[in-house]
Structure formats: structure tokens, C-alpha cells
Amino acid sequence: MTTIRDVAERAGVGIGTVSRVLNGSQGVSNRTRERVERAIAALGYRPSPAARALSRGRASTIAVTAPFLTRPSVVERIRGVVAGLDASEYDLSLATVETPEQRQRRIVGLCQRDRADGAILISIPPTPDELETLRTVGVPVVVVDAVTEGLPCITIDNILGGRMATEHLLELGHTRIAFLGDAPDARFAFTSSDDRRAGYLAALADAGVDADPDLVVSGEHSREAAAELAGRLLDRPAPPTAIFTASDTQALGVLEAARARDLEVPGQLSVVGFDDIEIASFVGLTTVRQPLYETGRRAAELLLAVLEGTGPRTGARIDIPLTLVPRLTTGRPRTRATRRRPAH
Amino acid sequence: MTTIRDVAERAGVGIGTVSRVLNGSQGVSNRTRERVERAIAALGYRPSPAARALSRGRASTIAVTAPFLTRPSVVERIRGVVAGLDASEYDLSLATVETPEQRQRRIVGLCQRDRADGAILISIPPTPDELETLRTVGVPVVVVDAVTEGLPCITIDNILGGRMATEHLLELGHTRIAFLGDAPDARFAFTSSDDRRAGYLAALADAGVDADPDLVVSGEHSREAAAELAGRLLDRPAPPTAIFTASDTQALGVLEAARARDLEVPGQLSVVGFDDIEIASFVGLTTVRQPLYETGRRAAELLLAVLEGTGPRTGARIDIPLTLVPRLTTGRPRTRATRRRPAH
DNA sequence: GCGTAGGTTGGAACCGCTTCCATTTGGAAG
DNA sequence: CTTCCAAATGGAAGCGGTTCCAACCTACGC
Numbered sequence A, B: 001m002t003t004i005r006d007v008a009e010r011a012g013v014g015i016g017t018v019s020r021v022l023n024g025s026q027g028v029s030n031r032t033r034e035r036v037e038r039a040i041a042a043l044g045y046r047p048s049p050a051a052r053a054l055s056r057g058r059a060s061t062i063a064v065t066a067p068f069l070t071r072p073s074v075v076e077r078i079r080g081v082v083a084g085l086d087a088s089e090y091d092l093s094l095a096t097v098e099t100p101e102q103r104q105r106r107i108v109g110l111c112q113r114d115r116a117d118g119a120i121l122i123s124i125p126p127t128p129d130e131l132e133t134l135r136t137v138g139v140p141v142v143v144v145d146a147v148t149e150g151l152p153c154i155t156i157d158n159i160l161g162g163r164m165a166t167e168h169l170l171e172l173g174h175t176r177i178a179f180l181g182d183a184p185d186a187r188f189a190f191t192s193s194d195d196r197r198a199g200y201l202a203a204l205a206d207a208g209v210d211a212d213p214d215l216v217v218s219g220e221h222s223r224e225a226a227a228e229l230a231g232r233l234l235d236r237p238a239p240p241t242a243i244f245t246a247s248d249t250q251a252l253g254v255l256e257a258a259r260a261r262d263l264e265v266p267g268q269l270s271v272v273g274f275d276d277i278e279i280a281s282f283v284g285l286t287t288v289r290q291p292l293y294e295t296g297r298r299a300a301e302l303l304l305a306v307l308e309g310t311g312p313r314t315g316a317r318i319d320i321p322l323t324l325v326p327r328l329t330t331g332r333p334r335t336r337a338t339r340r341r342p343a344h
Numbered sequence C: 001g002c003g004t005a006g007g008t009t010g011g012a013a014c015c016g017c018t019t020c021c022a023t024t025t026g027g028a029a030g
Numbered sequence D: 001c002t003t004c005c006a007a008a009t010g011g012a013a014g015c016g017g018t019t020c021c022a023a024c025c026t027a028c029g030c
Helices: A004-011 A015-022 A030-043 A048-055 A073-085 A098-110 A129-135 A158-171 A194-205 A221-232 A249-259 A278-283 A292-307 A335-340 B004-011 B017-020 B028-044 B049-056 B074-087 B099-108 B128-137 B158-171 B190-204 B223-234 B248-260 B276-281 B292-308 B333-338
Strands: A061-067 A091-097 A118-122 A139-145 A153-156 A175-184 A217-218 A241-244 A270-274 A286-289 A317-322 A321-324 B062-065 B092-095 B116-123 B143-144 B153-156 B178-180 B216-219 B244-247 B270-276 B286-289 B319-320 B323-326
Touching: A004 A015, A004 A030, A004 A175, A015 A030, A015 A270, A048 B049, A061 A073, A061 A098, A061 B319, A073 A091, A073 A118, A073 A249, A073 A278, A073 A292, A073 B092, A091 A098, A091 B074, A098 A129, A118 A292, A153 A292, A153 B178, A158 A175, A158 A194, A158 A241, A158 A270, A158 A286, A175 A194, A175 A221, A175 A249, A194 B244, A217 A221, A221 B158, A241 A249, A241 A286, A249 A278, A249 B276, A292 A317, A321 A335, A321 B099, A321 B323, B004 B017, B017 B028, B062 B074, B062 B099, B074 B092, B074 B116, B074 B248, B074 B276, B074 B292, B092 B099, B099 B128, B116 B292, B143 B216, B143 B292, B153 B158, B153 B292, B158 B178, B158 B190, B158 B244, B158 B270, B158 B286, B158 B323, B178 B248, B216 B223, B223 B244, B244 B248, B248 B270, B248 B276, B292 B319
Parallel strands: A061 A091, A061 A118, A118 A139, A139 A153, A153 A317, A175 A217, A175 A241, A241 A270, A270 A286, B062 B092, B062 B116, B116 B143, B143 B153, B153 B319, B178 B216, B178 B244, B244 B270, B270 B286
Antiparallel strands: A091 B092, A286 A321, B286 B323
16 A cells, blocks of 8 residues: 555655645645655555545545435435535445434434534434534534434425415315324434424415314325325215325325225325425325435535535525425315315 | 544554454454544544555545446445445445547546456446456446456346247237347447347347348437337338337337327337336336346455455356246237238 | 744644553462 | 563554755855
């Protein structure tokens, strides 16, 4: 393995000079610089990242932490981060957390100044404890798809998103609208499903429609669980005419349940999802679009800015706009369904 | 930042002893070990990864290189790798390559002994040049979804897979079977699509069915491109009664094209995909299943074994078995279609 | 011709850990 | 109470960079 000393010797200069050339520091004459560059090329020299990290006290690595690589939305965000980091000199260290211990381990791991220079937390807001630790150590962090007081966050207005979906259904004439979301997860403080539900409830209230608590259900975030849940909803004596789900994945589950019951969509059941994952357009799913890739990319750019000294270290909150994408799974309710709602 | 020296001082021992405790080396009395452990806990000490890496000459990092995070199959493999690495002490450094320069940069990057201790190459077989470099430096590499002479590979028999899909269609009575695959990509030497086509041709030949060269098409690996391609296939005067695609993603495109033409599936058109990605079951897509997650996990385990000294450094090739999963997109061809084939 | 400021340059010190070697310690055996 | 061996321990050296300071040029102004 060739070291900086080999290069120095070959170029007939001191190691300090080689280092200066490597880092583009000024104070090196052109002639010397060229000589050194030639030596570097001739030797095929590449500086050792570890030695650099140790000496500079920074790792040139950014840690990305995310839950569940099974979720298309998370993957799409990571894609954005990868893209945003691509042109930079930073490596990307990926870790997923699926259990509290992993989470702990990972966050603590961030607190070694020379393991990662910064971190992007996807969908995992740190607990107050963890936040405190992070702050003490001073690792810059950007949070995506979650809000954490005092940290820059790239997020969306989930409440608004919930409203948008629900209002779309209300405008079509639905009144028996169900909400199918994530069960509260003790392990992680995910809030987006809850917020979307809040938006749903608010929209109903604004429209003067009584929310039927029986139409609000939640379960594991998966197609299968959603199908099961939706099935029970649809098998009720007074089934909903529309279902708004906290994610596209769950919307697919709802569609499965409808299909299993030979229900026409949107004739007998309208479905609205959330996220606009890739497959949504294939399925023709009406959904609330959030620019997933974009959030990842912007998070990376923001973190890079912070690391460069520009950019906010605290509290900036970037809200990414949402769009309702009407496709084929929503339409006016059948009269039969409308009849069900007693006019009082 | 607390260092090993702080710990040593606090525990009243030498730094060597602390290091020994940290690494679980023997030669430390129980009493001393406990004292050191107490000091470590009290100080909240965590060793610096960079210093460790420099001193040990290894980085405790494994580099994962993959193309296109847009492909579900790639993501699923990465998931497997993440899982396989989870219990280990290794960090995972992720890079995607979408252009030849990125590829070059990345592979060269691997050649710094203390950046990564090993690498997993997903779907990207190194070129002979790159292979030579890798070998010279001695970084252990495991290749997934590609075959590289002299490197351990986790792969599947793509030719067989192509056969399986085609034979399934032949058994159902199809004879006008099209193949829709990837266009040869100059940037990467992907071969799986070609191999699957080879299997398709072989199966046809074995069945005594003449392959119609017009029924073999290829294009960019995307749903949209596949839909376009399939459209042209279906708009022919003598359209195929079945289409076998090199991936599920492309099969979805075919289904879109069929839907756009109001063709019944499988009544008027049978479709077989490849991979069995998550969404395949939702769509009811008949496909050739390969355990994507599994390949990633096994690659990680294999690499870990190599790093530990057990495990082959060269040429072992692990073939993962395939399964045909018949679902709803394949069936007997309509007579109309069968009639088209002249019996000579 | 000489002092001097500014541009170059060399290399020691240091980053925090592992490792190896020399030294100390603790006992068991004689 | 020695003697001796193995176990335990301390710490210097070294990993390969960066950085800072001192030393060395060089050319310019007087």
C-alpha cells in the first residue's frame, strides 16, 4: 500500500506538501503541484480514509437511519438521499431499525464524532433523551417525515393531507367515509397516520358530517393487515361507501378486500390512498401525492449545507406541498349507499 | 471526547489493558476487567471507529454497490443484505451506480483497504479490469445476481427460469409466445434478460415450436417502456397469445397495454413475469419466483464467512432454486388465437 | 548591497487506537 | 525462603493522514 510518504519521496518533496496538494490548499507553487500530481498518478496513490478521518476528526460519512425497507415510501426517500449525496464527498452509511434496541444502538452510534459527520433520520423522530445526546455531541441531524423540535425537518402537513383526501370524497357525495390507518406503535413514535386521521376528522366536522367511530380502524402497516381490516369494515351491516387509508400500501389491501367481495370500485366503494408510490398509477389509485424522492434529496442537500456552515442547525421546518391525484378508485357513491345515511 | 487514556486513568490501569478489555483479548484478570468496564460505563466511553480502523487496518465496513434503487428486485436484495449484516459488527456503506463513471469511481473506491473490508456487488459483475484490480488489492467480494469467474456468486439459473416460464405457457397450449426483455445495456453487462430469453428459445425449440423473431422485443427496463413495446406487439396483425417478460416490472407494463386495448387476461393474453416482487401477488401475476431477499441475506453471510477466514474466496457459485408461481394472468389460449398458428 | 515581507517548503507533533515487547506480579514447586 | 514460569500489565511504536511552525527562498524597495 502506498502512503503519502511514498508519494513525497517520489516527488522529491515533503509530506506536508503532498498533503497540501491533496487538499487543494494554497501555498504550493504550480511546478511543485504538478510534480506531486504526477507522482500520485504514477503510484496510483489514494489517501487512506481512516487516517484522514482520524486526523481531521471527521469521517466523510453520513448516516442514514430508516425503519422498514419494506415500505416503498421509505425506499423512495432513501433514493432521494442517495441522489442528493452523490456529488458530494460523503459516503452513505445505511442502517435500518426495526426494534427499539436497534434504534438505541444506532442513535448512540451516531454520537461518535468520527463515525458519521451528520445524520438523516427517516420517519424516526428521536426521543427527547436521544435528542439531548445528539445535541451534546453536536452531530448535525436532519429529520425527514417527522417533526422534532429544534432539529431541521423536512415534512409534510399530514393533517392537511388527511383533509384533502376526505374533502375529495365529501365532494363526490360520500358521507360514510372510513379511515384505515396504522395501529399506534409503541416502539416508534410515528405520528403521520394519526395526523392524517386528525385531518380526516376535521374535514368531516367541517362538512357537518358525524364521524362514526366504528369507521375508524387501524392495524399493522401492511397490505395483508389492511385487507383484513377492510374486510371487516365492508362486512358490516352498514358499510362505508369510501375508505381513506393512511398509505397506498394499505389502500392496496383495501382494494384486495373489495375484489374478494366482488365490490365494484369506485361504483360500490371509493378508495383514497396516501403517498403516491410507484405502483399507484398502475393500479389507478386515487391518492394524496407527496414527493417522496424529493424529501430525501432535499434532506441531503440541507444536511450538506449545515455541514458546510451555511444552513440552519436548528428548528427550520420545511413543508413540502401535497397534491391530490384523482384517478380511478374514487367516484360518486351509489344511491343504495347514500340511502343508508339516515337524514335527521 | 473521552479517549482510551481517560478510561485508563480513571480505572488506574494502562491503556494497553483498556484496549484488551475492549477487544475481549484474554490476559486480563477478572478484577481488572471489571474495574475497566466500570470506568468505561462511568465515562460513557465509546472507542473511535476511525482510530480503530487506522490502527487495525480494517474499516469494519462493508460496501454494497447496486444499480437503480428504482428496481424492486434490487431493493429487496439490499434488504436481505441489511438483515444479514445486522448482527455483525459491520457498518454498511451503500452506493448506487447508474453511470459508468460512478461505477468506476465506486469500484476504485473499494480498493482502499481501509474504506471497506469487503464488498457485495448486486447485479453488477466487475469487468475483467476491475476484477484484476480487486484481486490485487485483495478485497473480498461477493457477487449477487451475476456471475463472475473467480468470485463467489449468488445467482439463479436464468436460462432455466426462462424455460420454466415458457414451458408453463406451452403446456397451457400457447405457441405464439412473445418475449419482452431488456435492451442490451452498453453501460453494464447485465445478462439476466438475455439468459432468460435463451431459456425461452430453448423451450420453444424443445417443443418443436418455431420461434418467431418478430415476437422477441426488448427495451428499457421500465413499466412504461414495456407497455409501449407490448402495445406494438399486440397491435400486430398476428399478435402473440402470451408474453413472457424478463421481469415483473415489465409484466406490469404488458398488463397495462392489454388493459388499454381491452384485452382480457388471461382470456386473450397470458402474461408471465419474473422475480415475484411484492406487488405480483396483488396483481395476481403468474411469475417465476426467485428469493430476492434470500440472495441478499446469503451474500452477506457468505461475505462475513470469508472475512472470518472460513468460506471460499474464489469461484464458489451458489445457485438459488426458482419456482414457477401460477396465478391469474395465465390460462389456455382462446381458439381464435390457436387457429392463427398454421399446422404444417 | 541589504533588510524584509511574503510565498514555499519540510517535517514534528498529533489524532486515538492496537499490538508487541519488556517488566512486574503471583504463586507453585522445590 | 528461593527459584522459576506463566499470567498480567504498562506503555512505546506505529497506523497514515493533517496542521502548524520554523526555516528557507525570492524579489523588491531603499
